[in-house]
Amino acid sequence: AQTVTQSQPEMSVQEAETVTLSCTYDTSESDYYLFWYKQPPSRQMILVIRQEAYKQQNATENRFSVNFQKAAKSFSLKISDSQLGDAAMYFCAYRGSNSGGSNYKLTFGKGTLLTVNP
Amino acid sequence: GAGVSQSPSNKVTEKGKDVELRCDPISGHTALYWYRQSLGQGLEFLIYFQGNSAPDKSGLPSDRFSAERTGGSVSTLTIQRTQQEDSAVYLCASSHDRRNYGYTFGSGTRLTVV
Numbered sequence: 001a002q003t004v005t006q007s008q009p010e011m012s013v014q015e016a017e018t019v020t021l022s023c024t025y026d027t028s029e030s031d032y033y034l035f036w037y038k039q040p041p042s043r044q045m046i047l048v049i050r051q052e053a054y055k056q057q058n059a060t061e062n063r064f065s066v067n068f069q070k071a072a073k074s075f076s077l078k079i080s081d082s083q084l085g086d087a088a089m090y091f092c093a094y095r096g097s098n099s100g101g102s103n104y105k106l107t108f109g110k111g112t113l114l115t116v117n118p
Numbered sequence: 119g120a121g122v123s124q125s126p127s128n129k130v131t132e133k134g135k136d137v138e139l140r141c142d143p144i145s146g147h148t149a150l151y152w153y154r155q156s157l158g159q160g161l162e163f164l165i166y167f168q169g170n171s172a173p174d175k176s177g178l179p180s181d182r183f184s185a186e187r188t189g190g191s192v193s194t195l196t197i198q199r200t201q202q203e204d205s206a207v208y209l210c211a212s213s214h215d216r217r218n219y220g221y222t223f224g225s226g227t228r229l230t231v232v
Binding site: 004037042043044045046047091104105106107108109110111 | 149151153158159160161163166168174177207209211213221222223224225226228
């Protein structure tokens with residue numbers, strides 16, 4: 001079974017600074033997808049960024065980027081120029097490939113609570 | 119609709135009562151998921167619906183939990199004889215199964231069993 005581990009229950013960063021959230025996972029599959037979700041107090045999970053395992057290039061979405069190390073099974077999220085609105089719980093998630101008709105459920109880590117200090 | 123809608127937003131119920139939680143997925147999304155988020159925990163998979171296929175119920179924690187999806191759209195999660203350990207946020211998500219990006223989540227139902 002796949003597992004996702006986020007070793008940092010809480011992190012804090014000064015506004016305008018950069019912070020990196022860690023995530024490791026365990027899988028025997030070679031093709032899969034990785035995601036970072038943000039959950040503000042409104043509770044809605046918002047997709048921040050995704051990475052396909054077959055792509056070597058790290059995904060980037062504006063101030064958010066990932067460092068995907070497939071061999072190490074590591075998928076960290078870097079937030080640059082942190083803003084007050086970035087404060088939220090961040091979840092790393094894994095999903096297997098679509099091949100073979102397998103289901104598409106996401107496996108989540110336990111989350112990292114990010115505080116942004118003004 | 120434009121997003122995934124869940125109702126009620128909050129529900130307080132007495133131990134032993136039954137509750138129904140509703141999810142309206144995005145129109146055209148064939149896949150629908152229910153997750154449970156307990157305090158301080160990540161999201162725990164409960165059940166998955168895909169089109170007309172038999173649902174994947176492997177995550178349901180006990181036989182007090184059941185879910186159905188009518189007409190391939192709206193889904194209802196039912197918890198019978200609620201217990202205090204059922205208190206959690208129940209999140210619904212939907213996705214278009216031919217696309218390989220993450221789901222769209224609703225804002226969840228916070229269930230409190232007293």
